[in-house]
Amino acid sequence: MGKTGRIRWCEWCGDPLPEHQGPGRPRRYCRDSHKALAYQLRRDARLLQAMGVAEIRCDVRTQDHAPPRPPGPPPPVAEPKQGSLF
Template sequence: MAERIRHCAWCGGAFKAAPGPGRPQRYCRKSHRQRAYEARREAKRRALGPDEVLITRRTWEHLRDALIRLEAAAEDVAIDIGQGRPTKTDYVEALGHLSAAVRDLQDVVVEPTAIGD
């Protein structure tokens, strides 16, 4: 049986699941299975519902602010290249704005403290 590409239930990263019998592999590594277990245990302790996730304020603020900047950059780009006849320079500048906004998101690590199950 061939290896199957799956996505880790903790980090979302792709991994090759080992073929064979038994439950399908849900995590890319043992440490992620352990973190997911701890997050579920913490969710039970805090009585979180199945659609609730607990993250730190710092992570939430960082993610929220980066998404606001990305949304603003996307709006600016849509306006800039949506007017008249955009030049190659307009497109290059627009992509530069979008790239800068995306870079803000690249260093955001969302690692929940608890995940409702």
């Protein structure tokens, strides 16, 4: 709980934040990586808006960003070519 007596939550993942103590602003994110991800999302949204994209529908906070794989066995993995770095 903060100075107001209520629990604050991370704006990215929803985990509870530690109690704010001392001067300065209270935290908005539980990890620096969540703060960076939120900034990148805001930045990308501004860029897309400038490009004229009207709406983006996705939840970036989900763990699985890939589209669902169709049922069945996984596709074969290609062998690297000779001389390839990877």
